[in-house]
Amino acid sequence: MTSIETPLVRILEADGSFAPSAASEQYLPLIDALADSDLEQFHRDMVVIRAIDTQATNLQRQGQLALWPPSRGQEAAQVGSARAARTQDTLFPSYREHAVTRIRGVDPLDIIKVMRGTSHGGWDPTDPKNGNTRIYTLVLASQTLHAAGYAMGLAFDGKTGSGDVDRDEAVVVYYGDGASSQGDVHEAMVFAASYNAPVVFFLQNNHWAISVPVQTQSKVPLVGRGAGYGIPSVRVDGNDVLASYAVSRTLLDEARGGAGPRAIEAVTYRMGAHTTSDDPTKYRGSDEEQSWALRDPIARMEAFLRSRGASDAFFADVEAEAADAAEDLRARTVELTAPTRNLMFDHVYSEQHPLIDQQRAWLDDYEASFEGGAA
Amino acid sequence: MTLETMPLSKALNAGLRKAMQDDPRVLLMGEDIGQLGGVFRVTEGLQAEFGDKRVLDTPLAESGIVGTAIGLAMAGFRPVCEIQFDGFVFPAFDQITSQLAKMTNRHEGAVSMPIVIRIPYGGHIGAVEHHQESPEAYFAHTPGLRVVSPSTSNDAYWMIQEAIASNDPVIFLEPKSRYWPKGEVELEASAAPLHASRVVRRGTDVTLVGHGAMVTTLLQAAALAEAEGTSCEVVDVRSLSPVDYEPILDSVRSTGRMVYAQEAPGNTSVGGEIAATVMERAFYALEAPVLRVSGFDVPFPPAKLEGAYLPDADRILEAVDRSLAY
Numbered sequence: 001m002t003s004i005e006t007p008l009v010r011i012l013e014a015d016g017s018f019a020p021s022a023a024s025e026q027y028l029p030l031i032d033a034l035a036d037s038d039l040e041q042f043h044r045d046m047v048v049i050r051a052i053d054t055q056a057t058n059l060q061r062q063g064q065l066a067l068w069p070p071s072r073g074q075e076a077a078q079v080g081s082a083r084a085a086r087t088q089d090t091l092f093p094s095y096r097e098h099a100v101t102r103i104r105g106v107d108p109l110d111i112i113k114v115m116r117g118t119s120h121g122g123w124d125p126t127d128p129k130n131g132n133t134r135i136y137t138l139v140l141a142s143q144t145l146h147a148a149g150y151a152m153g154l155a156f157d158g159k160t161g162s163g164d165v166d167r168d169e170a171v172v173v174y175y176g177d178g179a180s181s182q183g184d185v186h187e188a189m190v191f192a193a194s195y196n197a198p199v200v201f202f203l204q205n206n207h208w209a210i211s212v213p214v215q216t217q218s219k220v221p222l223v224g225r226g227a228g229y230g231i232p233s234v235r236v237d238g239n240d241v242l243a244s245y246a247v248s249r250t251l252l253d254e255a256r257g258g259a260g261p262r263a264i265e266a267v268t269y270r271m272g273a274h275t276t277s278d279d280p281t282k283y284r285g286s287d288e289e290q291s292w293a294l295r296d297p298i299a300r301m302e303a304f305l306r307s308r309g310a311s312d313a314f315f316a317d318v319e320a321e322a323a324d325a326a327e328d329l330r331a332r333t334v335e336l337t338a339p340t341r342n343l344m345f346d347h348v349y350s351e352q353h354p355l356i357d358q359q360r361a362w363l364d365d366y367e368a369s370f371e372g373g374a375a
Numbered sequence: 376m377t378l379e380t381m382p383l384s385k386a387l388n389a390g391l392r393k394a395m396q397d398d399p400r401v402l403l404m405g406e407d408i409g410q411l412g413g414v415f416r417v418t419e420g421l422q423a424e425f426g427d428k429r430v431l432d433t434p435l436a437e438s439g440i441v442g443t444a445i446g447l448a449m450a451g452f453r454p455v456c457e458i459q460f461d462g463f464v465f466p467a468f469d470q471i472t473s474q475l476a477k478m479t480n481r482h483e484g485a486v487s488m489p490i491v492i493r494i495p496y497g498g499h500i501g502a503v504e505h506h507q508e509s510p511e512a513y514f515a516h517t518p519g520l521r522v523v524s525p526s527t528s529n530d531a532y533w534m535i536q537e538a539i540a541s542n543d544p545v546i547f548l549e550p551k552s553r554y555w556p557k558g559e560v561e562l563e564a565s566a567a568p569l570h571a572s573r574v575v576r577r578g579t580d581v582t583l584v585g586h587g588a589m590v591t592t593l594l595q596a597a598a599l600a601e602a603e604g605t606s607c608e609v610v611d612v613r614s615l616s617p618v619d620y621e622p623i624l625d626s627v628r629s630t631g632r633m634v635y636a637q638e639a640p641g642n643t644s645v646g647g648e649i650a651a652t653v654m655e656r657a658f659y660a661l662e663a664p665v666l667r668v669s670g671f672d673v674p675f676p677p678a679k680l681e682g683a684y685l686p687d688a689d690r691i692l693e694a695v696d697r698s699l700a701y
Contacts, residue, residue, distance in 0.1 A: 120477075124485040134449070135481065142474050145439060149446020156402075156428050157450070184470075187439030194434055347484035348518050350542040354570075355617045 016303025051322035073271030076297030080244025104131030141182035147173030151197035161258025178209025238266030405457030462505025476519030499552035528558030641669030663701035
């Protein structure tokens, strides 16, 4: 089986024309139900996060960040799925889901904190303003098990399967084609299937795990993995925000309805480097990059919106918002300062711990000995 | 006092039952722990009593057990995971050390991880490879984890409840060779907090310190030493991380000598850390260097050789003699 023969849900062609693939027919009512303002919001989300992502990449180049993992090229997969999630849903990102986190309410500065070295987590997932968005996980695929376990808990607590889509909860977990080879993904799918957990496994196949191509992770389309666990799975054009939205909304609602786990392979492309420490020219050619540039998710949506009569004023407004967001991020990034040293001691345990207390006190005394000596 | 005599495994069973009765968010998960009651029967009868949503016969995958337990804790549960044997914990090592142990710190306190991981550990049972190991140093070395090991039925009953009540992850090491001997359990009140070490035999000449099944061996050595005119004090460490040093230091300050015994390989071990700390904090009280009696720095041998590998009373007494000879 080749990827060409695997059904693919695509609603917009690369040139922005509305040309639903055969596999997308069942999802079209969800697209029909979208208002113009929804479509414009999808576009706005993608443009703004690309500007933020570009700004963060530049900040790293200028020495303001230790690292940045660019999301460039993957905006449609992320925006579609994040806009498909309902308010009560919980999202477990990996570490490149800058669009997902922003849509759910996480301040991009909180991601900057992680990459600048002022925090390991960046934000509090239990704070309602963050929209049930868990923090980034840097070890590949570890979060797939956390998501499966969280979804098991929802099932045990009867928070799913009532038939009320505005109440029933579901979980989305993000991972990539490289992470798909990790054993934790396998175990997460086994556990999710065994306990009928309401979780959607959202795989962004961006074709490259740093320098190793997806063909090394799998000889067949990754969407085929789910069937082995009895998990219905759908392959979607990850550069088509409408396809990502419609499939994610459908599968999330199936999961929350009590049907059990679901999986999505969003076929997309990492247009930038793996991280700012990476050099893609060492392992892939410009021909490939050019071919994917022609499938840019933002250009596709812009062409679609223009074909529907969106005005220049709208696009100018989006560009202005994106520029403002990027500039705001820069201004706030350079003002981020190191946390106080007690941060490393204060939360190792939830409860009092004598060794930590002793070492915190020792460091205080040690530092004070210099401060006192200078006085 | 309400005293009941039961094997350590039954005391754990009773402690788990009590914890599940007291808090509906406590759930048990592990391989073969439901219908079978676990390979050591520690969870026997609990699935019948609490149902299969609170006692989960999980798929056979240790990383999956611990990783989903983390997600369940995020959803407000208090999971108690059983790892079937010591040597089977390593498939879960990444989830324990990189995720579970660091999760509260990563969240800057916004998220707690009230998870207990029960691991039957140690030798003396004549089993095949991977079934007799003592992996405590890996976990005691990992910031964010608490590590405890009960040596008596009473401690087993109370410490499992205290571990479940903790809002931090606890590695709960069960000395499997002690599962069957009976001991008295005081059902009304705990004798000691979870992280307290405790003097279990008074003596004046040498302090013997250890944890888990070795406490029994230390007591045997102390009885033999007494017959030869040497009075040994015995301290059960009970908590390997954090270690409650004061009772150990108090004892060493009175005897001036200390021997630590452990089944684990000695290189970079819990006993090594405790020995170093005692030398730092009670140096002037010492009449002799702190000595360690450990498993050898080899993989746990085939069962027919375990008698040569594991510290026994004679090897402990040999160390006592060396200490006294200083």
